[in-house]
Amino acid sequence: MESSSPEKGVRTEAEWKEILTSKQYYVLRQKGTERPFSGKYNTFQEDGVYKCGACGAVLFSSESKFDSHCGWPAFSAPKDSDTVTESRDTTLGMTRTEITCSKCGSHLGHVFNDGPGPTGLRYCINSVALDFEKEEK
Ligand code: FE
Secondary structure (H helix, E strand, O other), X not given: OXXXXXXXXXXXXXXXXXXXXXXXXXXXXXXXXXXXXXXXXXXXXXXXXXXXXXXXXEEEEHHHEEOOOOOOOEEOOXXXXXXXXXXXXXXXHOOEEEEEEXXXXXXXXXXXXXXXXXXXXXXXXXXXXXXXXEOOO
């Protein structure tokens, strides 16, 4: 098994810029937002896990994914509570809760209190910030 330190996957901005596509870099490192209904996982429904598009940390499971009709992939909960970090975001004249990858600090999206499931939460995440991995059942 490959050994990994906690810092594995964390890089400098210059490295991120080199590794990521310009779209990925804009969302993950510059806190951008992809256009609604443009992302590849918006209506995607396969079984598996969604990893951070920057560092590869496992963030969400397809089990918690639902169709929010908002134009971005939506999840009712992260795979584990400590895989994502919440912080207050007051940009664009709104108060929102930003979601970042706990491992590498990359921006993923926002969480809102209008989810339909038992948690009442809607993690609204950019497709370009995620990397899907199929789970064989
Ligand atoms: Fe990450």
